[in-house]
Amino acid sequence: MTEALARDILTAARARGWTVTTAESCTGGKVAAALTDIAGSSDIFQRGFVTYSNAAKQDLLHVHSETLEAFGAVSEQVARQMAEGARIAAHADVAVAITGIAGPGGSETKPEGRVCFAVATASGTSSETVEFGALGRSAVRAAATLHALQSILSALN
Template identity: 50%
Template sequence: MRDLESKAIELLALCKDKGVRLATAESCTGGGIAAALTDIPGSSAAFERGFVTYSNEAKEELLSVPKTLIDVEGAVSEAVARAMAEGALAHSHADLAVSVTGVAGPDGGTEAKPVGLVHFAVAQRHGATGHRERRFDPLLGREGIRRESAIVALNFLIETARTLPGRQAE
């Protein structure tokens, strides 16, 4: 837990310094990233909102992920992760949004999409959307996969936020 907390503190400090607001779009982490961020006092200076879109319908309704994309690519895919992050930006006032969609287990995996497969995306309001894929060891268990996914997501946000210029004085 300490690593998750330290990453959340690091990200929030960086975003506060740069004037960057954050949003999360979470499926397999079930709000764990948003919880890690909001556990930190003063997080409201950088954390704008979080979407927990566990079901496909929630992805469609709250993030405008096209149903056809989910039907063709599957909810656990690069395309859906990208659409989730971009949808979180479109439905918020954030500058950066992270999405996570995966198979945390212990069941639900297939040969093509095994337990431990997680897709991440970070979308920038005025920039590109990046993607990462991780395959966690199923022996981590559901809790471990979700925790490690949250850490990867926070690291991805930190790396992206470091590349952003600070807000210009208006």
């Protein structure tokens, strides 16, 4: 499924003449890996960001410390700043950001399986929170990767 989506992204981005970047936390580069698994992906993908720590989010993507303090790393507000920062840093047309709690663990306010996504383009940024549930670390990361790829494709269409 991820391979087919990545191929569709490559086709759609080529058709628009757009480039894509990623800003990943809980997925640890899985979205970038899915894209770059496809031959020819260098036409549309030049770089991605794995910003697992808050410091990395601030240093590489210019996420504001005030946003992290007010909302926490797993929030749509942080995802939005990640996507916007990645799009600018990569000089890309579309950026997807993912931040969440893959597990094990979580809390009452931020349970395991909660993942926040954002997609940034020149025309704006959208965000959403998806509750995948306590599926286990690997399954949450796989589901988040798939959702992020679908989000990129939607932004390209």
